[in-house]
Amino acid sequence: MMKSNSHIYTPVQPFVKQPEEAVVYREFLPDLPLQEYIYCYWQLKTTRPLTAPFHYRVVADGCMDIFFELHDPRQSFVMGFSDAYTSFPLEGSFNYVGIRFLPGMFPRLFRLNAAEISKQVISLEDVAPAVTRFLQDCFHAEMSEQQLKSLLDGFLRDHIAQKMSPADNRLLEAVDLIVRHSGVISLEKELPPGISSRQLRRLFEFYIGDTPKVFSKVVRFQKILQSTHSPEHIRRNKSYLDAGYYDQAHFIREFKTLYGLTPAKVFGK
Template identity: 30%
Template structure:
């Protein structure tokens, strides 16, 4: 892999700005280089220009975020497996919400990896990240510190995104490929939004469910059953926002839940909120704000 990926100068960068109850901030979002599309979902640059202390409820997700922070540390509430504060860090697969706070002066970039992208980038079993945050310094050491310094000193966001392309490509494209069985089962689970039969997928792959679960925890970060729950939850939230006229029973059916009660239990278990509370508080511009 060369030191620089060509063709990143034409990337589209979407700029968002907010001025309201959560203070003032700007966010820039863009896609990675084409060579990384299977491994990185997107990049976000974020900066709060002013504001008071802000706490947000972060929900379980099927991607792996990496936060590279140039500002004050983030604070975590009710997360017993993680430090109370983190500066630059990644978060593994969670099956419950985590409350994250900033002091109103955040300045960071976020990389959202696919599970296989995270596995190849960090080069360790993703089970080691399960239900906790781990600092970038612990994961990458001097390489991570050098990356933070280069990104901080870059003249602007386009240059930061190009630096990320090059750094991530050097690590990912030199790493070994994921297990073919895990790749196929993950493809089927994501295509079905978590509703595909895991028993049938294991049978088709020719390996036992137990062995498949072990491989999944290493390369994806959780078992197929856990990831299916998260994928179904993400799909239900997305449907609820895109098709608000759906009643709860219809939403449960469309998202693959057994019934409305099943949907309600899963929403409460994964988010800590009822479906009604979650959809009322879930805002694209602010996330889920906490008191």
């Protein structure tokens, strides 16, 4: 897990290597000034052609991602906020590179209503054609991690300086409250000053892609995901109750929806 020094939210995307280690996944940080907006860059690639399909699981993390195929940067996409895991079947050889934006940042950078692409993967060309052209013109399959980082850093620094829309402090405060309380909070009782629950819901839908309640659910799940405890430890100490779940069945059901596997399979027996 990587942690940005400038933000308290550290979304986890776990990765299980294939037995043959034919697929590798890695994350690397952008320049420090960009870490207020971008959690990480990532790369998912094969070390040799696959002999069987590989199902890449993306768990719910509250973020939005741009990703593209380094062998053919015309294949570029945006993945919106999701309240469930997503599985991508991949075959043959591939080399995907991605940019994971912290919650609420992508719509500020690209003037997009996040709710319009929530729970979807769409073509980047439909959202940010200038980024699509940049990827097509500047990227190729043989690039090193440092070359990828340098190009992405430079483009995003310029884009932020020219295109970044101002933040709504009420939204930022609400997101901060949810993250600091690990998703276990009643925003109706702790609303930022000068905003109603209806106004806050509209802000969350526009900048995050869903309601404060759903975002809180994802943050709560992410906090549990960072735990190194076994299912036995979680059951014995009933730590799922401290995390805001009603009971063990609620915890298991929600975890499976957001991850695609039960806690026992994820944390080990």
